[in-house]
Amino acid sequence: GAVVSQHPSWVICKSGTSVKIECRSLDFQATTMFWYRQFPKQSLMLMATSNEGSKATYEQGVEKDKFLINHASLTLSTLTVTSAHPEDSSFYICSANPLAGEAYNEQFFGPGTRLTVL
């Protein structure tokens, strides 16, 4: 149990286009989902916290107009990178915090999405 999927697993796009990444909790409901960015050989950097039905909370330095987050249901959050540029190329990871149950205090991670902007 406690599986989180991400789609797509990798994407290549042209500079100036927008890319949407989906994060789904497959077998549990999640009130809170988190979006991270990870550069090579570095730790995870929290970008934003997404709560179902409300606006996401962005970390300092993360442009909310560039990284649009929508958490429309208890099983789906999306991250849209708008007008992507090469510096947005990175590995993006989502995680989900179960609504209740034994794993309430854990975060479960998606497999990540590798974004390359040409």
Next chain:
Amino acid sequence: AQTVTQSQPEMSVQEAETVTLSCTYDTSESDYYLFWYKQPPSRQMILVIRQEAYKQQNATENRFSVNFQKAAKSFSLKISDSQLGDAAMYFCAYRDSNYQLIWGAGTKLIIKP
């Protein structure tokens, strides 16, 4: 603000031997959770072990165990009988009251056959 420090960028161990990865943290909270995550080359984050601060007993999961020293704010991971599949980046993380994870910089574990 809470911080997590992993002072070992890289560790290596002979297969079947034991290795300990260090982690220290800073917090003013009394109740919290600590985690060790493993990130293999696939980059999928995998939970290795977790510790609830109010529990004095150290958590164990098969070959993985922790040495949790609350007063010293130390949370080290011991891997016994190291296997080739244990090779990965290991991250220590602290969960704050907003359920956000504060991450250490990571330790790359190399297993020598």
